[in-house]
Structures are given as C-alpha cells and as structure tokens.
Amino acid sequence: MIDLFPISEEDAAAIVREHAASGRRLAICGGDTRSGFGNAVEAESRLRSTNLAGIVAYNPGEMVMTARAGTPLAEIEDALARNGQMMAFEPMDHRPVMATTGEPTIGGVFAANVSGPRRFIAGAARDSLLGVRFINGKGEAIKAGGRVMKNVTGLDLVKLMAGSYGTLGFLTEVTFRVPPRPKDEATVAIEGLNDAEAALAMAAAMALPVEVSGAAHLPMTVTWKFLDGTLPGSEATVLRIEGLPGSVEARATKLAAAMAAFGTVTRFSRDESVQLWREIRDVLPYADGTPRPVWRVSTAPSVGHQLVAALRLETGVDAFYDWQGGLVWMRMEADAEADLVRRFLKALGGGHAALLRAPQRMRAATAAFQPQPQAVELLSARLKEKFDPAGILNPGKMAGS
CATH class of the missing domain: 3.30.70.340 (Metallocarboxypeptidase-like)
Structure with missing residues (x-):
C-alpha cells in the first residue's frame, strides 16, 4: 500500500478529488497506532495526516485549543501540562494492547472517539470537540463548529465526525475544550470483592457526594499486572478522587470510611494513583x-x-x-x-x-463493530452516500457497525 502524506489541506483535497474521479479507494490514517482495529480496508493508497501537524491556536485562558489533525498527541499533552490543563476524556494509548508503533495523533483520537477512565463523568472525546475541518469524499474542504461552545453552527456535524473512523472525511484540523488539570488525586481500594459485590460497591460510591472520577474493578486474574504487582489482595475495586489537595484528602477519607462496609480498604498516593489509572486506561493486562x-x-x-x-x-x-x-x-x-x-x-x-x-x-x-438496528444502518448508509458518494474513504471500515 502506498502512503500519501499531504502537506496542506489543499494538497489533501486534490488527492481525494483525484481518487474520487478514478474510483480508487483510500485508506485514512493518522499515526497508525490502531492498525488491526475495525474491519479490514482494501485500498491501493493510504492518506495520512502526519505532515499536517502543529498547534494552530491555544490561549490557556480560553480553555480551547486548535490543532492540525496530524499533531502528535504527546505534543498536545505536553503543551497542556505546562499550562495546568488536560483533555478531560483521558484518551487511551492503543499501542501496548494492539502491539503497534508510531505516534498517536490528535485527529486519530477524535476520529476514533478514544476515551478513557474519566469518560463516565466527563463525557467522551466527541463531547469535548467544538469544531473540525475535513475533506469529504468529493475532495471538498468543510468547516464545522467553532472555538466556543455557544457557537452551535454545524455542531451536529462536529459530533458526527467523532467516531466515524475516517469513513465520512479526512480530518485536517480539530478544535476542542481543555479544562484545568486536577492539582491532586488519590485512589481508595477495596480488597476481596467478587464482580457482583464490586458492582454494588461502585454504585454506592457513585451515590456519595465525593465526586468519584474513576471506578474500576480488577479481578484476581489481572491485579498482579498493576502497579508493578503491588496491588493488595486477590481482587481490587478502585475509586479515584481528584481536585485540590485539601479537598482530595477530605473526600478520600469520607469515601474510605463508607467503603469499609464492603471490605478492607487501602489508599494509594498521588503517584501510585496516576500510574494505576494510566495502566487501566491502556488495558495493561492484555498488552501481552x-x-x-x-x-x-x-x-x-x-x-x-x-x-x-x-x-x-x-x-x-x-x-x-x-x-x-x-x-x-x-x-x-x-x-x-x-x-x-x-x-x-x-x-x-x-x-x-x-x-x-x-x-x-x-x-x-468477524464484524468488528456492533451490528446496528436496521433504521440506524439505513441512516448511516445515507450519510456515507452524502459525504462520500464514490465510496472511496475507508471502505468497509465500519461494515456491520
């Protein structure tokens, strides 16, 4: 497969137009860290975003960043860390579990709607996405959304592109929210619960006014993989608290007292908590x-x-x-x-x-994605026809989804 590396949005549009005119298929790709996920794409060429890189606009006071789609995720995270900000949806790194190489890109994160442990309270990647620029299957440059949430023009189109896996367009630029990073965190662990007991304990923790930002259960078959094998007990149900240092201490103490009704409770320091949730995020037990x-x-x-x-x-x-x-x-x-x-x-x-x-x-x-209800499948087909009438962009990538 031939890799094509456009150096501008205009260059990318010309490549897509040329392929649409001849009916040649294009695989859409960023850093190639999720290769092997999804249904196989049969194409002669692969359109890659990695030369469309760089942070376009970032004012920490606005809590919004605009970056070209091929910008390495590490570059984004470094810039945010220097300014005490983050991506709230905590995107996972697929390389360990997929055994891939390369550098994750910010466009790839949104194209696959990649979300980590904080997803259940902070929303998915698409919920942080404010605006996009992309090339549709006709080779047209499209802009949707804006730099502030109240600008709702094209908002549905923005959400649609997140999680479309390159089947509707080739992302060239993304604009997204970047809230403050918590100053401190701690994790409370309950030992020895089976899966059903852990579900009850996590539900009870979520009902408390302590703002749990991570809730996971690690059975004994995987606990030895985490924190360099130092997790206590045969099973561990882990609950994360984030925020200002004094608040974290008070809320973690309250959470630990409530969870003592379910089993033996231990607490992890900030550094241990950060490591643990990164390992949960990246599915460490199955990076085998x-x-x-x-x-x-x-x-x-x-x-x-x-x-x-x-x-x-x-x-x-x-x-x-x-x-x-x-x-x-x-x-x-x-x-x-x-x-x-x-x-x-x-x-x-x-x-x-x-x-x-x-x-x-x-x-x-095997169909990689969950089969859709018939009405949703028909709608998806109409959207695909609208955005990519020649069917050249990542054909079959989400077949059966």
Missing part, C-alpha cells in the same frame, strides 16, 4: 504480545459482570471493568466468540461490543 481476541464492551454498569458470568459458563474468558462496570475489557482464550458475546449482550438489555484485537483470520470473519 499475543493476538488473543480482546473485546471492548460498553453496557449498563449493572450488566457488565452478568455478561462475563454468562460467558464463563460457555467459553474461556478473562475480564476487568472500568466506568463503574459499564466498560468491560475481555480477553478470550481461543475463538472470538462474536455470536455468543453479542447474543448474551442483547439478552441482558443491549450495549456495544467491539472486537479490538484478534488474529487475522478471525478479523476477516
């Missing part, structure tokens, strides 16, 4: 160098552990939980078991199961 199938399942917090329990009766599966139990990371021991996963998920009330990683033969035979 193998191609064993890994699923990312989002569902209701009360349903996640029920799904895993049902699957364990039928097949080999390992799992841990984020988002108060509403995000389940599952590694299958052998087959991807897509029909089984999605049948059980539907029986439990529904959700979204995405096959993140699998051997090539399984990827070729």
Whole structure:
C-alpha cells in the first residue's frame, strides 16, 4: 500500500478529488497506532495526516485549543501540562494492547472517539470537540463548529465526525475544550470483592457526594499486572478522587470510611494513583504480545459482570471493568466468540461490543463493530452516500457497525 502524506489541506483535497474521479479507494490514517482495529480496508493508497501537524491556536485562558489533525498527541499533552490543563476524556494509548508503533495523533483520537477512565463523568472525546475541518469524499474542504461552545453552527456535524473512523472525511484540523488539570488525586481500594459485590460497591460510591472520577474493578486474574504487582489482595475495586489537595484528602477519607462496609480498604498516593489509572486506561493486562481476541464492551454498569458470568459458563474468558462496570475489557482464550458475546449482550438489555484485537483470520470473519438496528444502518448508509458518494474513504471500515 502506498502512503500519501499531504502537506496542506489543499494538497489533501486534490488527492481525494483525484481518487474520487478514478474510483480508487483510500485508506485514512493518522499515526497508525490502531492498525488491526475495525474491519479490514482494501485500498491501493493510504492518506495520512502526519505532515499536517502543529498547534494552530491555544490561549490557556480560553480553555480551547486548535490543532492540525496530524499533531502528535504527546505534543498536545505536553503543551497542556505546562499550562495546568488536560483533555478531560483521558484518551487511551492503543499501542501496548494492539502491539503497534508510531505516534498517536490528535485527529486519530477524535476520529476514533478514544476515551478513557474519566469518560463516565466527563463525557467522551466527541463531547469535548467544538469544531473540525475535513475533506469529504468529493475532495471538498468543510468547516464545522467553532472555538466556543455557544457557537452551535454545524455542531451536529462536529459530533458526527467523532467516531466515524475516517469513513465520512479526512480530518485536517480539530478544535476542542481543555479544562484545568486536577492539582491532586488519590485512589481508595477495596480488597476481596467478587464482580457482583464490586458492582454494588461502585454504585454506592457513585451515590456519595465525593465526586468519584474513576471506578474500576480488577479481578484476581489481572491485579498482579498493576502497579508493578503491588496491588493488595486477590481482587481490587478502585475509586479515584481528584481536585485540590485539601479537598482530595477530605473526600478520600469520607469515601474510605463508607467503603469499609464492603471490605478492607487501602489508599494509594498521588503517584501510585496516576500510574494505576494510566495502566487501566491502556488495558495493561492484555498488552501481552499475543493476538488473543480482546473485546471492548460498553453496557449498563449493572450488566457488565452478568455478561462475563454468562460467558464463563460457555467459553474461556478473562475480564476487568472500568466506568463503574459499564466498560468491560475481555480477553478470550481461543475463538472470538462474536455470536455468543453479542447474543448474551442483547439478552441482558443491549450495549456495544467491539472486537479490538484478534488474529487475522478471525478479523476477516468477524464484524468488528456492533451490528446496528436496521433504521440506524439505513441512516448511516445515507450519510456515507452524502459525504462520500464514490465510496472511496475507508471502505468497509465500519461494515456491520
């Protein structure tokens, strides 16, 4: 596959127009850190954003940043850290679990709607996105949104581009909110709870007026992977508190006292907490160098552990939980078991199961994304036809989604 590196938006538009005119397909790519995720794209050329890089506008006082899509995520995070700000949605780094290289880009983060542990209280990546510039499948440059949330012109189009995986357009620029970074954090851990007990404990913690910003359950099969193997007990249910130092101390003390009713409680320091949640974010237990199938399942917090329990009766599966139990990371021991996963998920009330990683033969035979209801599928097809009438942008990437 030939890599194409446009150096300007005009250059990218010309490349797309040329391919649309001849009907040649284009794979859309940033830093290539999620290669292997999604249905395979058959194309002669790959349009990459990495030469469209650099922060365009950033005034910390406005809490908004505009950057070209190919800007390395590390460059964005460094600039924000110097000014005490962050991306609230805490995007994960897919390289460890996908065994890929390259540099994640800010455009790739929004194109895949990549969100981490804070997602369940701070929203997804798309909820921070204010504006975009992109090239549609006709080779036209489109601008939508603006630098402030009250400017709602094109806001729906902005949201639509987040999570479209390059199927509707080639992102060239993004504008997004960057709130203050918490000055301190701590994590409270409850030892020895099974999956169902942990779901109850996390629900109780979320009901307290202490503003929990991270809630995860780590069964004994994965605890040894975290914090260099120093997590206490056979299982750990972990709850994060963030904010000003005095506030964090007071709220963590209150949370620990309430959680003592569920089991033995320990607390982690700021540095330990930062490391732990980075490891949860990046799915450390399954960054094992193998191609064993890994699923990312989002569902209701009360349903996640029920799904895993049902699957364990039928097949080999390992799992841990984020988002108060509403995000389940599952590694299958052998087959991807897509029909089984999605049948059980539907029986439990529904959700979204995405096959993140699998051997090539399984990827070729499995719809990577959750099949859509017929009405949604028809709407998606109409949107694809509107934005990319020749069907040249990442064809088949979200097939079956």
